[in-house]
Amino acid sequence: MFDNIARLRRFNRAVTREVGALDHSYLGRGRPLGAVRVLQLITRQGTDIAHIRAKLALDSGLLSRLLRALEAEHLIQITTDPTDRRRRTAQLTPAGAAEMAAYDAIGYAKATETLNRAGNRQQSLLEAMDLIATTLLRDQLEIRDADPNDPAAIACLQSYYDLLLEKIDGLTPDMLTLPLSDPDNYRAPHGAFLIAFSDDLPIGTVSLRPLEATIAEVKRLWVAPHAQGQGLARRLMQAIESRAKSLGYIHLKLDTNEALTEALTLYRRDGWSDIPAYTSFPATHWLGKTL
Structure with a gap:
């Protein structure tokens, strides 16, 4: 019987490669995956930066660097709550919304390709993915x-x-x-x-x-x-x-x-x-x- 830890680590390596976690240009659009995950959580209406940090389990220094980079590209704008100077909100600009639409289109096509590889086992694959994601995101x-x-x-x-x-x-x-x-x-x-x-x-x-x-x-x-x-x-x-x-x-x-x-x-x-x-x-x- 194969070692369970080895099986898990093999799975982790496969997912890392599949999602492009190590690519300098995630989905070929010039940014690493970390920056894109931050961008995905920001809406046109605005998202509390504390929520982004908690959702992605990022330290404040790394998140600040990622936000500054996105702001420098004019993809987001950051505002401070006038009633609470400690609370800051990130908001997508029109350029940021267009960039997210491009990521969504590419991501959808890539996900479709992955599912097609499973052939008639797509349902089994999706059920396994649901189990894994729910377990990992339990907190x-x-x-x-x-x-x-x-x-x-x-x-x-x-x-x-x-x-x-x-x-x-x-x-x-x-x-x-x-x-x-x-x-x-x-x-x-x-x-x-x-x-x-x-x-x-x-x-x-x-x-x-x-x-x-x-x-x-x-x-x-x-x-x-x-x-x-x-x-x-x-x-x-x-x-x-x-x-x-x-x-x-x-x-x-x-x-x-x-x-x-x-x-x-x-x-x-x-x-x-x-x-x-x-x-x-x-x-x-x-x-x-x-x-």
Whole structure:
């Protein structure tokens, strides 16, 4: 059996070569990859420099040098917040926006070429990439509010419904509503729709809607397969329970199906207990929790 460390280091070398990390001119446009990664995080509306530093884990000296170089090329402009002199913002200029469009076009073509090399194994390759990226970016995972009709929310719900259709016998697509028929119930101040993002890719969701004045229902906990096993489901449940408490709810309910064994195990381990049935099929188990 091949040494696991050697396999990982081989993978690192392959990625380094593929992305051009050592090239003085990334994608042939005259700048190293580090400068381009900084440029990618800057928007026309402006990006806080502290956010860029945290996102890329750069020391302030290196980031300052990269920003000065981009500014000298007239690709960005840097401003200081008049109310807080310590806060600086970088903003794309029209020339910077045009340069990013050129990088995006070249990058898209290169990514297409890489996927084409995989032939009929593209899906397996993408799933492996998702697993690796989510693992490496675990420290940058963010749970954020979303509107229930946002495209990211719809994508998460579709993946959740796909899972239900795969797992639950007798469930059919016409029993599932997409988009949600009652989106206002998942918006403040009534409820919430949370999405877990890994570098802006949605990888998990959970939501909350009101049932009575002090009772709310937790709905549609889902975690992408490549993000499972890292404690994300528990983090989402803790986040939605905290949100429910902040909205004034005292009791929570949820329903689930016996086929979703991992979810049932999580709920029971986190203090949810059986309650009388309050919904019908596809639910087979009903649980409650007092906050």
